[in-house]
Amino acid sequence: MKKDMLDLCAWVIEQARKSGANGSRVRVSRNRLVEIGYRERKPETIKEATSQSLALQLFVDGRFSWQSTADLRKSALAEFICSAVATTRLIAKDEHRSLPDPKYYQGRAAIDLKMRDTEYESWTPEKRHQVAKALESASLEAGGQAVISVEASSHDTYSEQAFMASNGCEGYQETTVYVLVAEMTARDEGDRRPAGYDYAVSRYVKSLPDAEAVGRRAAQRTLAMRGGRKIKTETLPVIVENRDVPRLLNGLINAMSGPNVQQKRSFLADKKGQKIASDILTIQDDPHIVAGLGSALYDNEGMATRPRTFIEQGVLRDFYIDWYYSRKLGCEPTIGSPTNLIIPAGTRSVEDIMKELGRGILVNEFIGGNSNSTTGDFSIGIGGFLFENGQRTQTIAEMNIADNHLKFWSKLVEAANDPWPHQPWRTPSLVFRDVVVSGL
Amino acid sequence: MRRISRRSFVQAGAMTAGALGSVSLAPGTWLAFAGPASEKGYFETQFGITDSVCRRLLEAALSKGGDFADLYFEHTISNYLGLEDGEVNRASTDVDLGVGIRTVRGDQVGYAFTQDLTEKSMLAAASVAATIADSAAGSCAPQFVKVQTGNYYPVKTLFAAVPVSTKLPVVQSVNDKIFSKSKLVTKVSCTFHDQQKRILVVTSDGHKGEDLLPRSFLYATAVGEKDGRKETAGWNLGGRRDFSYYTEDLVDRLVSEVISRLLQAFEAVQAPAGEMPVVLAPGVTGILLHEAIGHGMEADFNRKKVSTYSTMIGKKVAEPFVTIIDDGTNEKQVGSINIDDEGVPSQRTVLVDQGILATYLHDRISAKHYKVKPTGNGRRESYRYYPLPRMRNTYMLNGPATPDEVIRKAGNGIYVEDVANGQVKIGEGDFAFYVSRGRMIENGRLTAPIKDMNIMGNGPKMLLNVTMVANDLKMSEGGAGACGKYGQAVPVSFGLPTILVNSMTVGGVRRQGAQS
Numbered sequence: 001m002k003k004d005m006l007d008l009c010a011w012v013i014e015q016a017r018k019s020g021a022n023g024s025r026v027r028v029s030r031n032r033l034v035e036i037g038y039r040e041r042k043p044e045t046i047k048e049a050t051s052q053s054l055a056l057q058l059f060v061d062g063r064f065s066w067q068s069t070a071d072l073r074k075s076a077l078a079e080f081i082c083s084a085v086a087t088t089r090l091i092a093k094d095e096h097r098s099l100p101d102p103k104y105y106q107g108r109a110a111i112d113l114k115m116r117d118t119e120y121e122s123w124t125p126e127k128r129h130q131v132a133k134a135l136e137s138a139s140l141e142a143g144g145q146a147v148i149s150v151e152a153s154s155h156d157t158y159s160e161q162a163f164m165a166s167n168g169c170e171g172y173q174e175t176t177v178y179v180l181v182a183e184m185t186a187r188d189e190g191d192r193r194p195a196g197y198d199y200a201v202s203r204y205v206k207s208l209p210d211a212e213a214v215g216r217r218a219a220q221r222t223l224a225m226r227g228g229r230k231i232k233t234e235t236l237p238v239i240v241e242n243r244d245v246p247r248l249l250n251g252l253i254n255a256m257s258g259p260n261v262q263q264k265r266s267f268l269a270d271k272k273g274q275k276i277a278s279d280i281l282t283i284q285d286d287p288h289i290v291a292g293l294g295s296a297l298y299d300n301e302g303m304a305t306r307p308r309t310f311i312e313q314g315v316l317r318d319f320y321i322d323w324y325y326s327r328k329l330g331c332e333p334t335i336g337s338p339t340n341l342i343i344p345a346g347t348r349s350v351e352d353i354m355k356e357l358g359r360g361i362l363v364n365e366f367i368g369g370n371s372n373s374t375t376g377d378f379s380i381g382i383g384g385f386l387f388e389n390g391q392r393t394q395t396i397a398e399m400n401i402a403d404n405h406l407k408f409w410s411k412l413v414e415a416a417n418d419p420w421p422h423q424p425w426r427t428p429s430l431v432f433r434d435v436v437v438s439g440l
Numbered sequence: 441m442r443r444i445s446r447r448s449f450v451q452a453g454a455m456t457a458g459a460l461g462s463v464s465l466a467p468g469t470w471l472a473f474a475g476p477a478s479e480k481g482y483f484e485t486q487f488g489i490t491d492s493v494c495r496r497l498l499e500a501a502l503s504k505g506g507d508f509a510d511l512y513f514e515h516t517i518s519n520y521l522g523l524e525d526g527e528v529n530r531a532s533t534d535v536d537l538g539v540g541i542r543t544v545r546g547d548q549v550g551y552a553f554t555q556d557l558t559e560k561s562m563l564a565a566a567s568v569a570a571t572i573a574d575s576a577a578g579s580c581a582p583q584f585v586k587v588q589t590g591n592y593y594p595v596k597t598l599f600a601a602v603p604v605s606t607k608l609p610v611v612q613s614v615n616d617k618i619f620s621k622s623k624l625v626t627k628v629s630c631t632f633h634d635q636q637k638r639i640l641v642v643t644s645d646g647h648k649g650e651d652l653l654p655r656s657f658l659y660a661t662a663v664g665e666k667d668g669r670k671e672t673a674g675w676n677l678g679g680r681r682d683f684s685y686y687t688e689d690l691v692d693r694l695v696s697e698v699i700s701r702l703l704q705a706f707e708a709v710q711a712p713a714g715e716m717p718v719v720l721a722p723g724v725t726g727i728l729l730h731e732a733i734g735h736g737m738e739a740d741f742n743r744k745k746v747s748t749y750s751t752m753i754g755k756k757v758a759e760p761f762v763t764i765i766d767d768g769t770n771e772k773q774v775g776s777i778n779i780d781d782e783g784v785p786s787q788r789t790v791l792v793d794q795g796i797l798a799t800y801l802h803d804r805i806s807a808k809h810y811k812v813k814p815t816g817n818g819r820r821e822s823y824r825y826y827p828l829p830r831m832r833n834t835y836m837l838n839g840p841a842t843p844d845e846v847i848r849k850a851g852n853g854i855y856v857e858d859v860a861n862g863q864v865k866i867g868e869g870d871f872a873f874y875v876s877r878g879r880m881i882e883n884g885r886l887t888a889p890i891k892d893m894n895i896m897g898n899g900p901k902m903l904l905n906v907t908m909v910a911n912d913l914k915m916s917e918g919g920a921g922a923c924g925k926y927g928q929a930v931p932v933s934f935g936l937p938t939i940l941v942n943s944m945t946v947g948g949v950r951r952q953g954a955q956s
Contacts, residue, residue, distance in 0.1 A: 039744070042548065043548060043572065044547065044548055044549070045548070045549045045550075045551065045572075045826070046549070046550045046551070046568075046569075046571055046572050047549075047550075047551040047552065047826070048551075048552050048568045049552050049553045049554065049565070049568075049824070050554070051538075051553070051554075051555055051824070052555065063529070064529065064530055064531075065530065065531040065532060065533075066530075066532045067532065067533050067534070068532075068533075068534045068535070069534070069535040069536075070535065070536050070537050070538060070555045071535055071537050071555070080535065084533060087531060087533070087604050088531065090531075090603075090604040090605050090608065091521070091528050091529055091530070091531050091604065091608065092527035092528050092529045093527075093529070094527070094529035094530075097529070148745050148746060148867075149744045149745060149746050151744075185744075185745075185746040185867045188868075191748045191749075191751070191752070191869065191900060192748065192867070192868050192869065193745075193746060193747070193748055193750075193866075193867035193868065194865075194867055194868050195746060195865065195866065195867040195868075228868065228870075230945065233713065233714055233951060263524070263627050263629065263663065264626055264627050264663045264665075264670060265627070265661075265663055265672055267670075328525075367863050367864075367865065367870065367871075367872045367896070368861070368862055368863045368871070368872025368873055368874055368894045368895075368896065369863075369872065369874060369894045369947075370860055370861055370874040370876075370892070370894070372672070372891075372892050373672075374663065374670050374671060374672040375670065375671065375892070377891075377892040378892070379711075379874070379892055379893045379894040379947040379948065379949075380894055380947070381863075381870075381872040381894050381896045381947065383865075383870075397868065397870055398870055398896045398897070398898065398945055399896075399945070400713070400894055400896060400945060400947030401947070402711070402713065402892075402893060402894070402947050402948055402949045403949060436713070436949070436951070438713040438714055438945065438947060438948075438951070439714075439945065440714070440715060
């Protein structure tokens with residue numbers, strides 16, 4: 001479909017030009033998704049669809065709008081584009097709006113990112129059912145008498161995306177993603193029914209972990225969460241599990257975004273070049289990881305991507321800035337949002353770190369919470385385990401961490417050796433000293 | 441990975457039964473009849489979706505058996521206008537169109553959707569949905585009867601008929617008025633969102649319901665600076681309203697809500713940490729109920745026995761002055777619906793009746809499981825998803841106390857004014873919500889402002905801890921509230937009178953030895 005999709009992009013750009021747009025950028029996507037869910041050893045849900053969409057950004061006499069539609073019939077599109085251009089003329093001019101300088105399109109990395117699984121066609125309905133059944137069975141067996149319910153599912157998506165800008169940029173990408181999920185609810189004291197889950201995400205069938213292992217881990221994680229309760233407020237070392245780090249980190253990354261910096265809604269706006277975290281915190285953005293979940297050779301505006309370091313040993317080096325906010329801020333663009341976010345892993349396992357710390361909290365889930373990007377204040381609920389002498393001694397629930405990002409990240413003392421590969425933010429478990437964990 | 445976990449969350453802003461076995465399950469018992477649907481509807485006129493097309497699709501969906509099948513056609517147009525740095529300099533439109541086809545067999549669901557409304561493509565989708573079953577073909581009712589519904593959000597003028605040039609001055613005036621009200625303001629952003637969603641639901645057991653759902657809101661954010669300190673405040677007003685709502689008076693009200701919040705933020709002191717009495721002010725604070733009990737009462741979680749409430753129907757869960765409602769019939773509230781997304785008429789459903797846990801929130805699958813009538817809670821984000829039991833507008837009825845009495849009774853604790861977002865763990869019943877604005881309560885009086893703290897509790901425990909309810913119920917007036925479940929967002933609203941919860945965990949930074 002590559003040629004059809006690029007042809008459609010070119011046709012849309014020409015229609016926009018004829019309607020009076022000075023420039024335009026278009027993205028056409030097609031997705032096929034299949035989901036199979038199992039519960040009580042039978043399929044609970046079977047879902048399948050192919051969908052398409054078109055997103056168009058218009059630059060008309062210094063004015064800007066964006067449009068999207070699922071109706072790709074050419075007659076409907078022609079009218080849609082014409083009316084969109086007319087609407088764009090009604091809003092205010094913005095001198096900072098333009099397509100990127102074409103020099104930023106140049107220098108695309110000569111790497112094959114291998115984002116599409118060549119075995120996608122052989123991922124048959126039978127295999128999907130098989131893997132969902134295997135997930136469910138493994139959870140049920142590992143959960144034993146404690147199981148109230150297990151839900152297990154296989155999801156996969158095949159996507160094609162064509163991209164074109166009227167000032168000389170185009171691209172086409174095919175991607176596949178497979179997701180396995182198992183979730184279990186267990187019996188516990190009183191009316192508490194703790195639920196836990198495990199999952200895996202990959203661009204290739206062959207690199208998915210064993211479904212039974214995912215199912216078993218879902219059960220083990222759930223069983224471990226029984227008996228959760230609040231303990232007394234205490235200042236303790238805290239380890240945040242790898243997969244949960246993004247929820248905490250998000251408050252920091254959000255304050256590094258171009259719109260928040262330019263709109264004065266960022267506590268980091270005047271901190272570029274300054275130390276904002278301990279030496280342990282380095283944040284890299286690597287868009288060129290082969291088969292990475294966030295990989296891309298060009299960004300949403302067509303600009304060539306490259307690896308960058310945003311925080312280096314605690315020093316804020318850069319912000320996430322797209323073309324528009326680079327014009328407004330008068331600086332070079334980087335990229336509007338993270339691709340594959342990397343925090344370099346350390347050398348020790350979480351278990352080894354727990355032994356050394358003696359007494360502390362291992363956080364394996366967050367609940368509620370938010371972060372104020374203007375001030376850096378955050379407050380978030382936690383669940384996990386109290387450990388003593390390196391052993392988990394009590395499941396904790398209904399407890400909270402609150403601090404200011406500028407203070408909190410200076411308490412970071414170590415990154416574990418376990419970067420989590422199943423999400424685009426590949427974070428290892430992180431260890432913080434002297435955190436006030438509030439409860440009773 | 442919230443998308444794939446059953447944990448549910450809600451954002452207030454744009455940024456974040458019982459009676460088991462008592463009701464017959466015969467088709468038609470839960471719908472009011474209004475005679476044959478004779479006049480042509482929107483989807484027939486615009487896309488040629490006739491009754492005979494629907495019948496062929498439903499027969500294809502039941503070609504391998506199943507209890508019933510349904511079709512959900514949707515055509516949605518959404519518009520956005522944005523102001524930044526003093527001018528309305530961005531606009532956007534999204535058009536969505538498609539049909540979702542579902543085959544249900546017991547609690548099993550086959551689902552497919554397509555955006556191509558040709559019969560060939562829709563039949564292909566129907567045959568995918570059919571694969572959930574594997575028996576002899578089922579049949580479709582010979583006629584579709586129109587579902588009779590209320591009219592909780594009459595639309596005088598479609599948004600499609602309101603030109604950008606009419607909306608633009610409203611957005612611009614928010615900016616100009618905020619700057620004129622306070623010298624501390626350094627940045628203002630303002631957005632206007634409007635949407636009109638048309639749906640048609642057709643079921644194999646012979647019902648047909650069509651609706652037009654408007655949704656809109658005006659959202660403003662201001663950033664201020666004072667003595668080197670920076671603060672932000674935002675607010676939105678809206679609902680299932682047409683453009684006539686956005687008068688100059690409304691703009692003035694939005695502006696004063698934003699300015700008062702911004703000024704209050706500069707006075708805020710560090711929030712306390714630990715267990716203490718919490719008083720909730722009336723309004724958007726009803727998010728407390730959404731998290732602490734609403735999600736746990738969604739019947740899918742209960743028929744699977746994964747909710748902490750799954751064995752509590754008919755039991756006392758709160759004091760007799762506590763009555764909690766989930767209601768789809770409030771005028772112009774953003775969670776209101778005339779029919780749900782399975783074609784069931786909307787209704788007012790009592791979750792807790794004078795302290796007794798009364799009714800779960802049902803879709804058709806759970807209603808059949810529990811042998812009760814559906815409650816009109818089968819909702820979905822769009823044709824891309826099958827429906828699930830979801831809340832609408834969730835609130836508590838007035839109690840006997842006055843707001844002053846409630847604050848006085850609290851003694852020392854905190855007073856919650858605005859809540860930004862929340863989350864719940866269905867099985868444990870543990871929930872949390874984020875307070876963006878509040879005050880200290882000292883010796884029974886409101887004192888210094890506080891902000892940015894998470895509050896945590898456990899649903900059933902919290903309900904037993906509601907010791908006072910005042911007589912000042914207020915519904916949220918926002919249009920941006922959205923609830924997420926299994927990756928689907930649906931608009932919801934909230935309401936609460938002033939209430940006292942004897943103890944919850946407040947997640948501030950200041951340790952409160954004396955009050956914990």
